[in-house]
Ligand code: CP
């Protein structure tokens with residue numbers, strides 16, 4: 666059992682190397698049913714952005730632990746009418762045992778967590794998507810065994826997924842190369858934080874050359890070129906990001922055993938070709954499934970399930 670009882674997960678760097686390792690092990694044991702845990706608690710989902718995987722995987726994970734879930738869609742609560750975060754947080758705190766929040770500004774999540782005594786989980790902000798990366802690391806571990814020393818290449822936009830991937834790879838001793846057009850780099854404070862975590866164990870490299878980034882990589886990863894909230898920029902971004910598409914050509918440059926990941930939802934033939942996402946190297950469906958196992962481990966650990 667990891668020692669995460671009562672803790673928030675606002676960003677991936679809230680976890681230590683050992684805690685990530687323990688969570689991945691617990692998730693793997695829960696998936697194989699070698700480990701069975703019960704936890705009759707209530708999870709709230711407060712999502713201000715759309716979600717399929719995160720919403721459903723959290724819900725099913727909590728049900729399978731024996732708990733319950735309340736979907737707090739902002740449109741049917743007072744959140745959309747502008748009730749202050751501080752007030753909503755202190756009220757929900759009195760009802761729920763744990764809360765997963767999907768929102769825009771990381772600061773709103775931080776404010777929420779500072780007013781709620783219950784554990785708060787980042788279910789995606791503009792800055793980070795830590796739950797996604799726990800499932801990604803689990804998927805890579807399933808494919809390669811040991812994570813130590815592997816190289817993951819992320820090509821595309823320097824967004825929330827890129828930020829959390831850099832932190833996640835650094836935490837488990839993986840090299841991470843980010844191939845991103847100039848002007849779309851990941852958050853500079855997060856890059857710095859990832860480099861500090863990596864220390865001399867692994868490397869965090871930024872380049873604007875996708876071929877250089879992908880050379881010999883064990884994992885190729887991408888995400889949409891315009892995230893939720895950036896939809897209006899999507900058309901202008903298309904020609905800028907085109908050279909960063911994961912296609913057969915980029916796969917050729919990677920390791921011969923390389924796998925391809927995408928957090929989904931994908932825009933086929935934009936950031937990834939239909940042929941690659943449907944191809945033999947793609948592990949995106951296992952990756953999506955693992956969201957449920959990884960978040961079950963996280964919930965169990967935070968709530969002290971037994
Ligand atoms: N990958 C991911 O978070 O998917 P959803 O937006 O569907 O939750």
Ligand code: NVA
Pocket residue numbers: 789824825826888889891892893928929930
């Ligand atoms: N970067 C994407 C991830 C979606 C799961 C977004 O924020 O829209």
